Amino acid sequence: MSDTPTLTTASAGRTPASPRLLGLRLPIAIFVLLALVPALATVLDDSFITLFVIRVMIFAIAAVSLDLILGYGALVSFGHAAFLGIGAYGIGILSAEGIYDGLVAIPVALVAAGLFALVTGAISLKTRGVYFIMITLAFAQMAYYTTTSLSAYGGDDGLTIWRRTEFFGTGPLDDRLTFFYVTFGCLLAVYLLCRMIVASRFGRVLTGAKQSEIRLRAIGIDPYPYRLVAYVIAAMICALAGVLLANQTEFVSPAYMGWHRSGELIVMVVLGGIGTLHGAIIGAAAYLLLESLLQDVTHHWQLIFGPFLVLVVLYGKGGLVRLITGVRAHG
Incomplete structure (x- = not known):
């Protein structure tokens, strides 16, 4: 008898799912669920x-922008909220x-964040680690204290926005449903843009610098300009989240960039x-949901959330995505 295993009709006719398709299932599910809210x-x-x-x-938009430089570039920025506040x-x-x-207003907000990131990033990226x-x-603290000193624009007390951003003389963001789908569209566009960046040669250089900067330099590629461009892109995306946040709350405060x-x-x-x-989208949803639920239980909700986060980090390496799919993240 032959030792070669025989295939059943069912197994022979089954086409294995593409890894790329498997990787898209969760993102597609996330956006479908959001669209149905x-x-x-x-x-x-x-x-x-x-x-x-x-x-x-x-x-989630702000978190995705941070994941672009943190997850793929190993740039642990502890001042990313500055761009949220600038927007x-x-x-x-x-x-x-x-x-x-x-x-007028949105391009100005994004460009302001981009210029701040360009100047500060050019200096910051000369350093590593801590x-x-x-x-x-x-x-980020410099930006924070600058806004607190702007007495003409509320200073410590913040600034009330009396009218939301308009387009062609109309205020589409005044309608809750329109605002929802505008934000949804922005999140989808940001996610697809970041996926394209990561999959491009630019993204491969960024990831390569994270894995081994010495090897990258050995083949003649300087990772510094790639990191700087990624830093500026992430800042402008985060500023977009700031634009939307200001319109939703109709209020801005220095606390946004603390x-x-x-x-x-x-x-x-x-x-x-x-x-x-x-x-990052799942993480933003989980964090804000837990914050909302735990605040109803106690004002000291961080005492409950802290140990939960420790358990996720220790036993769920790869975060909630790995717990859901069983596939470890790149980070």
């Missing part, structure tokens, strides 16, 4: 669900000056799964 809110007659998920998607203040300051046109962490924190906010963004990325992009 307004319908769910209508069925349950609960508008809070829509408002809450808008907030989740806004912070928000770009909208707030211009609205205080009577400029509500989104075709020095990079501390210098990004220092620059060091604790940067820490929250890092927690979201770690909780979801570093180096997955869609893990």
